[in-house]
Amino acid sequence: MVLSYVYYEMKCHLLLAMIGAFAVMVVAQKQEGFISLDCGFPIEESPYSDPSTGLTFTSDSTFIQTGKSARIEKQLNQNFRKPYLTLRYFPEGKRNCYSLNVNRGTNYLISLTFIYGNYDDLNVYPNFDLYLGPDKWRRIDMEGRSNGTKEEIIHIPRKNSLDICLVRTGTTSPIISAIELRPLRNDTYVTHSGSLRRSxxxxxxxxxxxxxxxxxxxxxxxxxxxxxxxxxxxxxxxxxxxxxxxxxxxxxxxxxxxxxxxxxxxxxxxxxxxxxxxxxxxxxxxxxxxxxxxxxxxxxxxxxxxxxxxxxxxxxxxxxxxxxxxxxxxxxxxxxxxxxxxxxxxxxxxxxxxxxxxxEFPQLETNSSDVVAIKNIKATYRLSKISWQGDPCLPQELSWENLGCSYANISTPPRIISLNLSASGLTGSISPILQNLAHIQELDLSNNSLTGSVPKFLANIKSLSLINLSGNNLTGSVPQNLLDREKEGLVLKLEGNPELCKISSCNPKDKKELLVLVIAPIASVLIAIVVVGLFLVFRKKKVPLDVHAPPSLPVAYVGHSKHSEPSFFLEKDKVYLFRGSRNDK
Missing domain, CATH: 2.60.120 (Jelly Rolls)
Structure with a gap:
């Protein structure tokens, strides 16, 4: 009877576990495509299930590289749900951005929550601007909003990435509590143009x-x-x-x-x-x-x-x-x-x-291939410039420092045309990723610790008019195709690279070939001189001179001459000298 009861209890526990697992799977399936970020929440405690909704929230730490974490005043905890108890604030930089992966062309409900909660014990409500990509979304003024504020839009991204940026406008630091994205059906909330902001x-x-x-x-x-x-x-x-x-x-x-x-x-x-x-x-x-x-x-x-x-x-x-x-x-x-x-x-x-x-969000973002290239360059060289967030070129007043862009009109995506990474602590070789900036005109990589050779691909970037590689540790010789571009007007700065040669003969392979070309004829002459010297020495010591011999005597066998020519051969340290035709008996 006891065994039956234990078996029954085990079956019940197993059934409950299966039901619980199934419930978790169902909830997870229902949240497919959801992005739920608890801003400022510790990543080591993430993810978690919000007790009031069952939504799975994760820390925002992997979506932004700047800002600091904080918590609202403890006595306010009971007023807000768990995802709103922490926040991220941004005491540094003009613009700080979250970069989210989304599905291009999908209708999204995007909701942002801002709760000050006197996290800094200053009782000074912040105000700042909110941007979606390169376009201003809304001015966030927290003054008097003790319960916080929420901004929500229904928006269709034009790319597979979405930048949500907070821009400082005064002395207070921008803050954010939560970011939530929900994919909607594309046949609902359809507009003739623009996005929908919830009233x-x-x-x-x-x-x-x-x-x-x-x-x-x-x-x-x-x-x-x-x-x-x-x-x-x-x-x-x-x-x-x-x-x-x-x-x-x-x-x-x-x-x-x-x-x-x-x-x-x-x-x-x-x-x-x-x-x-x-x-x-x-x-x-x-x-x-x-x-x-x-x-x-x-x-x-x-x-x-x-x-x-x-x-x-x-x-x-x-x-x-x-x-x-x-x-x-x-x-x-x-x-x-x-x-x-x-x-x-x-x-x-x-x-x-x-x-x-x-x-309306009318401004087209920077050309997508340029954005991918510059972000790869940032990752490759581990650049941590605080201004390098959001769209590289837009808005113009917030474009990335040390980056130049071309602006045609609002319907034409800007292109990156100059990149100045002078004295940026770069190490390693000159990355091939640079050639993906197809419209770049000026490239400055001077005063870093770059090593290796000057790559040939630089000459293939036809838009380049200036390349500054001075003050590095580059070695080898400059590619000939790059030197040819210099003759066509390219400004090429290479000083300050002690091991770098600006002539093709500095190439080790070229040096070897040149050495062979120089040494070969010299060696031939020396060998000839040695042979003649040895012959004269042997002749002087072991062969009596024939007073009737002509003053000049050939030392080489000349073949079957019809005329009587002198010839010689050696045999056991004796020299036999003949005159006349080889046919003489």
Whole structure:
């Protein structure tokens, strides 16, 4: 009996473990493509699951190389969720940037949270500028915002990387608490141009509960909104939401109608800026059981710029009405009215509402191949210049130091045309990555500790007009094709490299060939002189002179001459001298 109980208990524990593992897998699958960064959180304690949402957060340490970590005041901990208890602040540098890997062309919901929390015990609220790539997104002014502030946009990146930058504008240090990216469907929140900045996203309820992940699979945050002018309706019945916008059931299970059943349902707000173009998304579902003689029908009116007539919400099924083109509100702001039609017996009803303004990010980033090249150069030489963050060339007033760019117009990506890394502590050889800066005109690598030879590829960068390699430890000889470029006008500075020769004969291979060419004929002459000397010595000591011999005697065999010529041969230290034809007997 005990064994049976133990076996049963083991089975239960195993089943619970399997269920837990499955739940973790399901949650992980639901977060596919999510980026959730807890800024300033220790990397050794990362990742973790947010207790309030189940979202997996990681430290931001691997996404930025600058800034310092801090925590909000301890007594404020109970006011905020775990991802907002730490922050990163930036006391150094003008611009500090996060670089995120994203999927180009994917619609993303991008949400940033800023909570000061008196982390520095100064009680001085910071203000700074927020940039998305090369474009200004928003001015962040924390003054009086004890609960922090949040910025959210729906944006489609043009590249597979996204830079989120904080720019100092005064004496206070920029701060950030969390960065959250959520991929959305590409057939939702479609605009004619620009991105969408959230004005509000609310569901009509007198509840205090915020609806987000996992109720909303895209982690859109729905804030409860209600007024004394409304009457609330709720339901526990299931609502069909499985379509394009996939509004969470928790946001549709309540609705509001005007307290005065014959009056219109009115919501008004002021967009920021006041002249901004607006997109609206209105979500309806009939959650009240209607009698056979009851009808709910209404018109949607927005001061003449948006009109939809005869709206009847389907029973327990979501209906979304949205503006296909941006709307322009008047100077007094936006005023939305739901007006009951004459045949309707019930007042208008609405479950949830979203409003966005258009925000433009018009500037094209620096040419992508140049960006990849300069980031590889930065990594190769381990450069830690604090200004080398974000887009290399844009905005112009924040471009990377020691880098020059060409600017044509807003629709043409800038190109990198000069790079000055003089006295930057460079070591190793001259990297081939430099040739990927295809439009570079001036390259200064002087006063470093570069070693090895001057590479031939430098001559292949046709745009180069100046190369400064002086003050290094380069060796060998300068490639001939680079010397030829110098004749064509290239300014080539090489002084201060003691082991570097500017003539082709300095090449060890060339030196060897030249030495052979010089020594070979000299050696031949010397050998001839030695042979003649030896012959004369032997002849003087061992051969009596023939007084009848002519004054000059050849010392070489000349072949079968028809004339009588002297010839000789040696045999056992004797010299035999003959005259006349070789045919003489």
């Amino acid at each position: 509000f996203r609310v569901y009509l309820s007198n509840s205090e509960r915020e609806v987000r992940f996992a109720d909303d699979m895209y982690d859109r945050i729905w804030t409860p909104f209600f007024s004394s002018r409304f009457t609330q309706i709720t339901t526990n019945l299931n609502i069909n939401t499985s379509d394009t916008f996939e509004v969470p059931k928790a946001a549709l299970s309540s609705a509001a109608t005007p307290r005065n059943a014959s009056a219109p349902f009115i919501i008004s707000w002021k967009p920021i800026p006041s002249d901004a173009e607006v997109y609206l998304y209105l979500h309806f579902a009939e959650i009240q059981t209607l009698q056979a003689n009851e009808t709910r029908e209404f018109d949607i009116i927005m001061k003449g710029v948006f009109n939809q007539s005869g709206i009847t919400p389907p029973k327990l099924e979501r209906l979304t009405v949205f503006s296909a083109v941006p709307l322009q509100c008047d100077l007094d702001g936006c005023r939305l009215e739901l007006v009951r039609t004459p045949k309707s017996t019930l007042p208008p009803l609405i479950n949830a509402l979203e409003a966005y303004t258009i925000i």
